[in-house]
Amino acid sequence: GAGVSQSPSNKVTEKGKDVELRCDPISGHTALYWYRQRLGQGLEFLIYFQGNSAPDKSGLPSDRFSAERTGESVSTLTIQRTQQEDSAVYLCASSLGGQGIRETQYFGPGTRLLVL
Amino acid sequence: GDSVTQMEGPVTLSEEAFLTINCTYTATGYPSLFWYVQYPGEGLQLLLKATKADDKGSNKGFEATYRKETTSFHLEKGSVQVSDSAVYFCALSETGANSKLTFGKGITLSVRP
Numbered sequence: 001g002a003g004v005s006q007s008p009s010n011k012v013t014e015k016g017k018d019v020e021l022r023c024d025p026i027s028g029h030t031a032l033y034w035y036r037q038r039l040g041q042g043l044e045f046l047i048y049f050q051g052n053s054a055p056d057k058s059g060l061p062s063d064r065f066s067a068e069r070t071g072e073s074v075s076t077l078t079i080q081r082t083q084q085e086d087s088a089v090y091l092c093a094s095s096l097g098g099q100g101i102r103e104t105q106y107f108g109p110g111t112r113l114l115v116l
Numbered sequence: 117g118d119s120v121t122q123m124e125g126p127v128t129l130s131e132e133a134f135l136t137i138n139c140t141y142t143a144t145g146y147p148s149l150f151w152y153v154q155y156p157g158e159g160l161q162l163l164l165k166a167t168k169a170d171d172k173g174s175n176k177g178f179e180a181t182y183r184k185e186t187t188s189f190h191l192e193k194g195s196v197q198v199s200d201s202a203v204y205f206c207a208l209s210e211t212g213a214n215s216k217l218t219f220g221k222g223i224t225l226s227v228r229p
Contacts, residue, residue, distance in 0.1 A: 042220050059216070
């Protein structure tokens with residue numbers, strides 16, 4: 001079946017511009033996560049959506065970052081007024097939801113963002 | 117807060133060599149532990165996991181045992197293949213933390229013929 005998809009796969013933007021990244025989770029997965037991977041670093045948690053509950057935004061690094069999710073489907077991560085330190089690979093993952101910490105998360109291929 | 121520490125890389129081995137990749141963690145509760153792998157040109161995928169102390173996760177010839185007394189989850193394989201060349205990430209998911217994953221920095225494994 002289809003896995004998690006993300007678009008665009010690559011994005012080059014100029015400092016100060018806004019960017020929008022998209023994630024399509026696996027159908028039926030109620031949980032959705034965004035992570036960021038900067039060069040030479042592990043993945044950092046950004047935000048978590050579970051069904052209709054309020055999202056966990058505790059990992060967002062600044063108020064320039066925001067994310068939305070429509071029901072249990074597509075999610076968009078928006079970065080406003082991009083800075084060079086935002087350059088990273090942004091990964092989306094989804095899971096069935098409701099099974100707690102034992103759940104397996106399924107990752108998309110990522111969006112590689114470069115801010116010039 | 118929670119953290120995962122992996123051994124420094126990269127690691128280069130000859131085919132059929134024994135592999136150990138060290139991973140230790142810090143957590144306040146009883147986390148689940150994971151190894152994820154990223155093959156060249158592919159997305160991150162689960163390799164194996166263990167959800168309680170003394171559990172052993174295994175897949176594709178790889179094994180890791182959840183050791184609470186040493187807070188470790190070392191990855192091992194008895195005989196590596198060229199196709200095992202990839203980046204390996206150790207991660208944990210903590211109780212009450214919305215199942216988010218905390219990752220180590222990852223280690224690149226290269227296996228030469």
